[in-house]
Amino acid sequence: MENIVIIGNGISGITAARHIRKLSNKKITVISSESKYFFSRTALMYVYMGHMKFEHTQPYEDWFWDKNDIHLKEGFVNTVDTATKKVALADGTSMMYDKLIIATGSKPNKFGWPGQDLKGVMGMYHKQDLENLETCTPGASSAVIVGGGLIGIELAEMLRTRNIHVTFLVRENSFWNGVLPAGESEMINRHIREHHVDLRLSTNLKEILADENGRAKAVVTDTGETIPCQIVGLTAGVTPNIDFLKGSGIELGRGVKVNRYLETNIKDIYAIGDCAEQHEPIGQRRTVEAVWYTGRMMGEAVAQTICGKRMPYNPGHWFNSAKFFDIEYQTYGWVFANPQEGEQHLHWMHPNGKMCITIAFSQQSEEFLGINTFGIRMRHEVFDRWLTEKKSIGYVLKNLSEANFDPEFYKKHEKEIFNAFKNQLTLSAV
Amino acid sequence: MSTVHKSMSLAGEAPVALNAIQRLSVIIGVSGLLVILLAAFNINFPNKALLLTLSLSAIFLGIILFSYGAYANKTAGIKNDGVWMKSVSSRGFWGWVSGIALTGFYVILYFYAELLGLSPDGNNKGIVALFDPLSKLLSGNPASQWFVYGTLYTVAILGFGIKFIWKYRHNRYEVLRTLSVMFFQTAFAFIIPEFMARLNSDTFYLPYYDLKNIWPLNYYNFEQYRIDGFISAGNIGLALLIFGILSIFVITPIFTYKYGKRWYCSWVCGCGGLAETAGDSFRQLSDKTQKAWNVERWVIHSVLVFAVLMTTAVVYTYLGYDPNKYWLTKDLFLVLVAAFLTVLFVVIWVFKRNELKKDALYGAVGYLAIILALVGMHYSTGSNIFIFEAETLRSTYGFLIGAVFSGVIGTGFYPIFGSRVWCRFGCPMAAILGLQQRLFSRFRITTNGGQCISCGNCSTYCEMGIDVRAYAQKGENIVRASCVGCGICSAVCPRGVLKLENGPLKGRINSNDVLLGNDVNLMDLLKER
Numbered sequence: 001m002e003n004i005v006i007i008g009n010g011i012s013g014i015t016a017a018r019h020i021r022k023l024s025n026k027k028i029t030v031i032s033s034e035s036k037y038f039f040s041r042t043a044l045m046y047v048y049m050g051h052m053k054f055e056h057t058q059p060y061e062d063w064f065w066d067k068n069d070i071h072l073k074e075g076f077v078n079t080v081d082t083a084t085k086k087v088a089l090a091d092g093t094s095m096m097y098d099k100l101i102i103a104t105g106s107k108p109n110k111f112g113w114p115g116q117d118l119k120g121v122m123g124m125y126h127k128q129d130l131e132n133l134e135t136c137t138p139g140a141s142s143a144v145i146v147g148g149g150l151i152g153i154e155l156a157e158m159l160r161t162r163n164i165h166v167t168f169l170v171r172e173n174s175f176w177n178g179v180l181p182a183g184e185s186e187m188i189n190r191h192i193r194e195h196h197v198d199l200r201l202s203t204n205l206k207e208i209l210a211d212e213n214g215r216a217k218a219v220v221t222d223t224g225e226t227i228p229c230q231i232v233g234l235t236a237g238v239t240p241n242i243d244f245l246k247g248s249g250i251e252l253g254r255g256v257k258v259n260r261y262l263e264t265n266i267k268d269i270y271a272i273g274d275c276a277e278q279h280e281p282i283g284q285r286r287t288v289e290a291v292w293y294t295g296r297m298m299g300e301a302v303a304q305t306i307c308g309k310r311m312p313y314n315p316g317h318w319f320n321s322a323k324f325f326d327i328e329y330q331t332y333g334w335v336f337a338n339p340q341e342g343e344q345h346l347h348w349m350h351p352n353g354k355m356c357i358t359i360a361f362s363q364q365s366e367e368f369l370g371i372n373t374f375g376i377r378m379r380h381e382v383f384d385r386w387l388t389e390k391k392s393i394g395y396v397l398k399n400l401s402e403a404n405f406d407p408e409f410y411k412k413h414e415k416e417i418f419n420a421f422k423n424q425l426t427l428s429a430v
Numbered sequence: 431m432s433t434v435h436k437s438m439s440l441a442g443e444a445p446v447a448l449n450a451i452q453r454l455s456v457i458i459g460v461s462g463l464l465v466i467l468l469a470a471f472n473i474n475f476p477n478k479a480l481l482l483t484l485s486l487s488a489i490f491l492g493i494i495l496f497s498y499g500a501y502a503n504k505t506a507g508i509k510n511d512g513v514w515m516k517s518v519s520s521r522g523f524w525g526w527v528s529g530i531a532l533t534g535f536y537v538i539l540y541f542y543a544e545l546l547g548l549s550p551d552g553n554n555k556g557i558v559a560l561f562d563p564l565s566k567l568l569s570g571n572p573a574s575q576w577f578v579y580g581t582l583y584t585v586a587i588l589g590f591g592i593k594f595i596w597k598y599r600h601n602r603y604e605v606l607r608t609l610s611v612m613f614f615q616t617a618f619a620f621i622i623p624e625f626m627a628r629l630n631s632d633t634f635y636l637p638y639y640d641l642k643n644i645w646p647l648n649y650y651n652f653e654q655y656r657i658d659g660f661i662s663a664g665n666i667g668l669a670l671l672i673f674g675i676l677s678i679f680v681i682t683p684i685f686t687y688k689y690g691k692r693w694y695c696s697w698v699c700g701c702g703g704l705a706e707t708a709g710d711s712f713r714q715l716s717d718k719t720q721k722a723w724n725v726e727r728w729v730i731h732s733v734l735v736f737a738v739l740m741t742t743a744v745v746y747t748y749l750g751y752d753p754n755k756y757w758l759t760k761d762l763f764l765v766l767v768a769a770f771l772t773v774l775f776v777v778i779w780v781f782k783r784n785e786l787k788k789d790a791l792y793g794a795v796g797y798l799a800i801i802l803a804l805v806g807m808h809y810s811t812g813s814n815i816f817i818f819e820a821e822t823l824r825s826t827y828g829f830l831i832g833a834v835f836s837g838v839i840g841t842g843f844y845p846i847f848g849s850r851v852w853c854r855f856g857c858p859m860a861a862i863l864g865l866q867q868r869l870f871s872r873f874r875i876t877t878n879g880g881q882c883i884s885c886g887n888c889s890t891y892c893e894m895g896i897d898v899r900a901y902a903q904k905g906e907n908i909v910r911a912s913c914v915g916c917g918i919c920s921a922v923c924p925r926g927v928l929k930l931e932n933g934p935l936k937g938r939i940n941s942n943d944v945l946l947g948n949d950v951n952l953m954d955l956l957k958e959r
Contacts, residue, residue, distance in 0.1 A: 011884070043885035050444060050512035051922075056886045059899055061719060140442040161445050161511045194505060292883050321881050323924040326507030326600075330881065330926055377926035380879025405878055405929050407920050409602040 002026045004306065005087060005097035007077050011292055012273025013103030014038040015299025016306075021068050023307035028069070029095065031087070033076035035127050037062060041105075042292055044130045045154045049161045054127075080248045082266045099306055102245070102256055102264075102271040103299070106238035106290050109147075113234075115208030120216035121232040124155045133158075133231070140164055140230035144219045146205045147236030148175050150322050153188075155233045156197050157325050167198040167227050169205055169219075171236075181337055181358050183347045184372060188324050190353060195325050208232055238290050240275040253277050255288045260312040262302045270306070272298035282315060284334050291320060317387040318370070319380060327354055332383035333370025335360045343369060346393075348420045350375070350413065357417065361393035368396045376413065377405035397421055445512035451499030459492020469560040470546065479563035486585055493589030497596045506600035508922055510891070518845065519711045525845040533842030540833040543575040568624035580620055583704060587615040590707035597710075603917045603930070607696055611703035618642045619700045636663040637670070642698050644677045646737040647859035649832060653824070654748035683866060689932055690873025691863035692915020699859075701852060704841065705893065706916060709849025713893035713918065716848035722895055726855050726912065728793070733831055734861040735797045739804065740823040742767050747820040768805045771798060782869045785939075831856060850893040854912055864911030872932040873915065874939070875908035877901060882927045888919035902927050909939050 004020060006013045009032040017028050043057040065072050076090040080100065088094045108123025110116045120140075122132045143159050145152050148170030156166045172178060175192060177185040192199045204222040211217040218228045240255035251257040251265040255277030262270045273295035278287040285294075297315050304311035321330045335358050339345050344363050349356040355375030361368050368391050371383065382403040386396060401414040448456065465485035468475075475481045501509060518524035538545050547556020552572040554562055561581060565573035591612040598604035619640040626638030637659040645651040651674050660671035685693040695702045705713075742764070749760040775798050783791065840852025853860050867873060875898070882905070888898035894912045898919045901908045908928075920928040 040884040040886060042883040043887075046510075046885060046887060049510070050446075050515040051508075051510040052886055052890050053514050056890045059884045059886065059903060137442045162442050163445070164442055293880055296880075319880065321883075321925040326505050328924065328926050377878070377929070380881055384879065405876075405926060407601060407603040407917060408930060409606055411602070 003096060003098045004028050004101065005095060005099070006030045006101040006103055007087065008032060008103035008105055008273070008275075009035070009038050009072070010041060010103060010105050010273060010295065011038075012105070012295035012299045013101065015296045016101055016103065016272060016303050017070050017299075018068070019300050019303030020306055021070060023303060025069075026307075027071075029071040029073055031073045031075055031077055031089070031095070033074065033090070036072055036074050037065070039127070041125070044124070044127065045158050048130060048133065048158045077244055080245060080250065080269075082249050082269065085268070097268075099268045100270070101302060101306075102242075102250075102269065102275060103273045103295075104241045104244075104275045105295075106274040107241040108151075108234055109237045109239055110234060111236065113205055113207060115210060115216065116234065118208055118210050118216045118232075119214055120230055121208055121234060123234050123238075124151050124158075125238060133233075136231050137162055137164070142167070142227075142229045143231035143233060144169060144205075144227055144229045145233040145235055146219075147234065148172060149235060149237060150176070151238075152233070152235035153192065153324055155235055156192065157195070159231070159233075160195055160197065164231070165196075165198070167200060167229070168192065169203045169221060170199065170201050171204055173202045175199070175201075177337055179337055180372070181335065181345060181347065183349060184356060184358060184374060185337075187349065187353060187356055187374065188327070191325055191327055238274065240277065240288060242275050253287075260314070261305055261310060262298055262313050263305075270302050272302050278313075282313070283318075285315070285318065293319065317384050319384075327374055328377065329372070329374050330378055330380075331370065331372045332378070332380065333360070333368070333387050335370040335372045346421045346424050348417045350416075355413070359393065359396065359421070361396075366392045366394065368393050371396075378403045379405045393425075444515040446516045449499050452496050455492045455495035455499060457492075458488050458495060462486065462488025462490075462492060466557055466560065469557045472547070472556050475560065478560055482560050482564060485560075486581070490585055490589045494592055497593035500593075501596045501599075509597050510887075510922065513711075513714060519714070521715065521846060529843055529845040532844060533838055536838040536842045539575055539579055540837055546575050546578060548575050565624070568621065569627035571627060583700070584615050584620045586708045587700075587703050588612055590710065591703075594707050594710050598921060601917070601921050604921060607917065608706065610697045611699075611706060614642055614698045615700055615703050634663065635659050636667055640700065641670075641673070643700070644682065644694075644859060645674060646678070646734070646741065646862070647699070647701070647857060649737055649741065649827060649858070650824075652741055652745055654744070657748075678862070682863065683870075686863050686866045687871050690871050690913070690915050691860065691867045692873065692913075692930070694863060695853060695860060695914035696916045701836065701840070701857065702850075702914060705844075705849040705853060709841075709844050709893070712844045712849045714848070714890050715846065716850060716854070716893050716895035718889050718892070718895050718897050720897075723897075726895070727790070729855045730857070730861045730864075730912075731793055731797065733835075733856050734858040735800065736827060736831065737858040738767075738771075739801065740820075740827045743820040743823050764805055764808065768802060771801055778869060785869065831858075848893055848895070850895075850914070853914065854894050860912070860914075867913070868909060868911040870935075872935065872938075873909075874931060874933065875901075875913065875919065876929045876931050876933075877905050877907055878925075878927045878929070879905060881925045883925055885924060887922040887924065888928060891918050891922050893918070898928070907939055 004026050006017055006029065009030045013030055017030050020026055020028055037058050038060065039054065039057040040059060043052065046052045047054050047057060073095070075093070077087050078090050079088045081088065085097055085100075086094050087097065087100070106125060108125050115121065120136050122129050122136070124130070124133070142165040144167045145155050146169045148168065152168065153175070156168050159166050174182065174185040175188045180188070189199060189201070200221070206220045206222050208216050209218045209220065209226070216229065216232045218226050219232060220226050242252055242256055245252060245256065249266060250269060255275050256264055256271035257279060258264055258271050258276045259279060260282075262272050262276060264271055274288070274290040276288070276298065281287050294315060298313050301311050301313045317333055319330070319332045321328070323329065335345070339360065342363050343360055346359045346361070347356065357374065357376065358372045359368070360370045368386060371378065397418055400417060401412065404412065404414070462485045465481060465488070514520045516522070518528060547554050547558040549555060549558075554572055558573050558575060558578055561573035561578045564581065565571060565577045591608050594608050595605050619642070623638045623640055626636060629636055630638065637656045639648070650656065657671065660667035682694070696706055746760050746763055749756055749758060749763055775794065778794070786794070835856040836852045840856060843851055882899070882902040884899055884903045886899050888902060889896070889900070892898050893916060894914060896908070896910050896913060898908060915930055917930050920930060
């Protein structure tokens with residue numbers, strides 16, 4: 001019986017384990033130093049906010065793993081010996097494998113800021129980060145968050161529920177505008193401020209100051225300002241969590257280098273999820289994709305390969321989602337912050353300033369390329385089909401209501417959207 | 431020295447403390463309740479009408495002001511901050527205190543009504559007397575413990591309904607649904623029966639009741655005194671009787687086919703109305719384990735079988751008392767019941783046996799066997815009394831199910847087991863609607879492709895204890911007998927994954943049609959298994 005060892009019990013590793021179990025009776029062991037049972041990382045924020053308890057973030061009941069004969073091993077992998085096919089754990093034990101899947105995810109970026117390892121300074125990624133934040137919270141009255149991405153804004157939302165004053169340092173001149181088109185980015189700026197977060201755009205962290213107990217007491221920005229705080233959140237992106245593989249012979253770049261079959265340079269070793277780095281980008285995707293959904297897809301694909309149906313990681317059309325305080329965001333296909341060569345954007349915003357969509361299409365072929373939607377839910381299945389069938393912008397605009405996924409009785413906006421876009425299209429044609 | 435100022439502000443504390451407005455609102459609300467409590471000790475208030483008005487207004491105002499304090503200064507959106515940190519909503523100290531207090535109230539209400547001041551001769555004392563003026567205004571009769579309960583129930587649904595609407599003001603489905611339960615409670619459950627009672631006199635008796643309270647939830651609707659009452663009241667009585675029968679055999683199946691059981695359970699029903707409004711703070715306490723689901727299926731369907739047997743026995747018995755009075759003979763009645771159940775069963779068997787899981791089939795076969803065996807035994811022994819004493823069945827049902835289950839446990843335990851314990855484990859009406867919803871209905875909760883992040887908000891806030899996430903993360907639609915369609919899973923979902931919908935039956939349960947984001951070929955492979 002083949003012995004499969006998976007390092008990491010996040011969405012990628014667990015999806016791989018579940019699908020290998022569906023397809024085979026191989027021995028499966030999942031090693032994790034973070035938590036015994038699989039939980040949803042993206043839900044940690046809700047535990048801090050009191051929407052859920054930690055146990056609610058666990059998608060499977062505890063008996064599930066025994067019943068499906070998936071062994072869970074709590075431990076930290078120090079090294080991987082590829083010659084003897086052995087992983088060595090921090091507790092001194094080791095474990096043999098026939099096939100190894102590396103699914104160790106990410107870790108928060110730290111750019112060598114002075115004071116970045118002080119007490120009260122943390123990322124927001126691991127379960128331990130949440131526990132750390134919980135420890136630092138009592139008595140804290142203000143916090144500074146460094147880095148304007150998805151985790152940063154979630155951390156801001158979390159801290160605001162504890163009545164902690166939040167200063168949010170964002171390097172860019174508008175929130176997440178490397179990804180979001182200007183109108184959307186500005187809408188989120190407004191929404192952040194509406195939630196009483198002190199948003200500082202075009203501002204960087206210079207250093208974190210310590211009090212006499214080695215705890216953060218203030219940050220200094222590159223504008224020369226000193227902002228007192230008891231909590232510093234470092235949320236300037238994440239990096240593959242692969243330090244333990246250095247010197248193992250497994251080819252590393254930013255992440256573990258893999259081919260389309262998620263195979264590393266060493267036979268029988270695979271890498272999936274946040275920690276995997278493709279040799280070549282797939283379509284317009286990044287080579288390292290730190291996204292829940294891509295981790296899940298890679299887990300499904302690698303399970304097929306390991307169970308004898310060699311299968312490339314072949315993701316369908318890009319999609320993603322997030323929630324910015326009260327505003328939900330979904331995206332299907334590609335909408336870049338700025339239209340690329342030969343592309344055009346149509347942008348509609350509701351007068352209430354909390355709902356908008358941006359549609360990207362090709363100017364020449366009029367092919368629909370992607371949509372960003374804020375405050376209006378849309379159907380994945382419909383856009384996936386439209387993208388596959390290369391529908392025209394005209395078709396998409398006419399049939400937009402087919403894609404609506406808002407709850408029943410919600411006010412529909414397709415007509416306004418259609419008219420607004422008709423105007424924009426006529427104007428640009430002139 | 432730390433720079434922390436602990437005493438200066440609430441900074442860094444979990445969002446559990448009440449703000450100044452909410453504290454004031456609690457004082458106002460509790461003072462309203464206090465008046466009622468004082469009345470229990472037979473303090474003889476001079477102007478009962480005025481005092482009752484003040485008391486109920488204070489309770490109502492307290493709830494509204496509390497909601498204002500909670501939501502007015504917040505942006506529209508999900509308001510679950512601190513739910514699992516507040517002791518009242520997480521089985522903490524105040525949760526248990528309110529659970530015990532509520533349970534105590536129900537025990538007194540159902541079994542010791544005299545403690546509330548009820549007097550059979552209409553010479554009420556205590557709390558019941560306090561409500562006399564309102565009862566006399568509406569129906570002309572003195573109040574009973576049920577009038578007291580109905581009034582407080584209505585105030586609760588109206589007050590907490592406004593709170594709920596405030597909380598979910600961004601969600602029109604929730605707003606409309608809540609307005610609907612508020613309307614049905616006030617008009618159908620509270621006011622119309624009282625006006626119907628006005629029609630009655632010494633010479634005219636019409637059973638007055640909550641018209642939307644359908645058998646078998648209203649398990650006594652077909653008892654002899656009711657039937658006699660309907661028949662004696664002429665055309666209007668006959669119309670009501672026919673309406674009662676059509677409600678369960680025609681109206682309910684049509685609506686449930688079109689919209690799922692939600693049309694009743696979370697838009698119309700009074701039990702549901704209270705659960706969705708006053709019970710909203712406790713919805714997250716329902717048990718989501720698979721074990722609880724197993725228990726649920728056996729218990730709720732057993733109650734349904736019990737209700738059917740009991741009603742059959744009761745009707746059968748009184749049909750025999752006076753064969754000339756009813757055109758339906760008792761033997762014909764039994765044959766009709768047996769035939770109806772058999773036809774129903776055969777239809778399900780023929781069309782839906784592939785969809786049913788094993789234990790559902792065992793259960794269905796078992797229950798049918800029990801009922802047919804009882805009917806068979808009746809004929810073989812020639813007994814007149816249908817094996818069980820009908821009256822014993824009726825009183826046992828009334829005590830166990832009508833009082834203990836639906837009242838004491840169903841509502842008294844809100845803060846411990848969540849707000850839908852009765853609806854989930856006990857309600858025979860929900861069982862019937864649920865069977866149909868699972869088998870013959872256009873309703874489903876659609877999952878939005880691959881967008882689920884398995885966060886668990888949907889499962890946590892499902893008052894029926896459905897593990898919604900288990901379906902959503904597989905990209906599978908949710909078609910569950912117990913779902914009452916409250917829509918909260920969809921509301922709390924941070925990624926826009928869930929939508930309550932009515933659509934064609936074909937492909938309603940789409941476990942083979944998932945779209946999680948991988949390319950089509952891989953999806954084909956995944957489907958093979």
